[in-house]
């Protein structure tokens with residue numbers, strides 16, 4: 002297990018190791034039954050004392066994540082098997098001796114895609130297929146296959162298909178971003194944009210500020226680089242700028258990650274004043290901002306959204322990520338990135354190293370949508386449907402959820418961030434949730450450091466109309482029962 006320690010950090014080494022191992026266990030990277038390195042190996046590889054190594058395992062045992070057997074070692078806990086029994090040996094146990102560099106993969110571990118199909122999914126943030134213009138996509142694919150089959154037999158330019166970039170630039174211009182076609186890189190979803198940014202600009206010892214709580218897919222990508230993540234809370238106006246400004250001078254920020262428009266998971270929308278001030282802060286300190294904006298089209302229950310940070314950026318401090326997965330087709334895995342100057346070139350180099358460009362025919366298939374007057378119509382229709390759903394969800398929770406469980410009064414966006422009394426650990430509710438037939442995201446995955454474990458996030462757009470009431474009913478019963 003490769004663990005990167007920052008000996009200059011204010012966080013004690015013992016805590017850093019415990020957190021790293023805990024995150025790998027929570028992510029499912031270290032599976033039940035996995036034998037952790039012996040204390041002797043830990044002391045040798047990490048250059049720590051025996052006492053520290055013992056303390057780490059003791060703390061993990063206490064958290065319920067591992068179980069230490071005298072003379073046998075420390076194992077990731079088998080939640081299914083009664084404690085006290087040694088896990089069975091497997092022919093692949095030798096693989097445990099092959100170290101890896103994956104610090105965490107929380108998004109993967111909690112992805113509903115891994116669950117059996119009968120589970121009602123209140124976790125995945127995408128639209129139910131009935132809310133998407135699938136016939137139009139079918140027609141678009143047919144047209145490519147019939148009329149331009151060459152698109153199936155060529156590489157795309159690394160930055161993306163020229164015509165696609167052209168229509169995307171036009172689309173972003175309408176949203177106030179004065180970007181030119183050559184300033185775009187087509188990515189495999191915004192997740193790839195996050196990853197390209199991380200692998201290009203972050204490395205061990207460097208510091209990135211992240212919202213807290215924060216989109217877990219982004220934390221996973223940033224943690225991969227071994228950079229330090231500085232947690233900055235969000236309030237209803239977005240990331241707390243006062244806390245960024247108050248960071249000690251010893252913390253030199255290189256970048257800030259933010260989802261200003263419909264923050265994931267809290268749904269907050271950064272005010273215009275905060276956007277201006279944040280940009281000014283970044284400019285004054287030469288800090289990059291990674292602006293992740295997958296939610297603008299879905300209006301978030303309001304029509305007066307402030308402009309993207311990128312629309313206010315005249316100095317190239319903002320790298321902008323536009324996602325299509327929330328209003329078009331997440332399965333196409335397409336999104337785009339907009340940046341300026343040498344930042345753009347370096348990201349393009351990273352893109353070329355990563356995959357030599359996104360699939361050409363998928364880009365071609367989306368072109369008509371960004372040209373088509375049907376897109377605004379689709380978005381309008383989608384928002385009306387979402388508004389009805391939002392009302393229904395609010396009403397159901399109001400009627401059925403115990404008032405001790407707090408929820409946003411005016412929820413924006415497609416998420417709902419629920420907070421249980423602090424003694425309730427929502428990670429521990431997941432097996433029972435699956436047993437009763439639903440899945441949601443435990444709040445712990447939204448933290449880059451020590452997690453708060455009494456929150457959870459639901460998304461109410463992914464289920465069919467007819468399944469949503471049943472899922473909410475089960476959710477309310479489960480959460481209420483946990484308080485009993």
Ligand SMILES: Cc1ncc(COP(=O)(O)O)c(C=O)c1O
Pocket residue numbers: 126189190191192193216218260265293295324325326331334335336
């Ligand atoms: C804030 C945020 N960024 C990025 C993503 C990933 O989206 P994509 O499907 O475009 O990779 C998500 C998906 O949930 C998200 O909420």
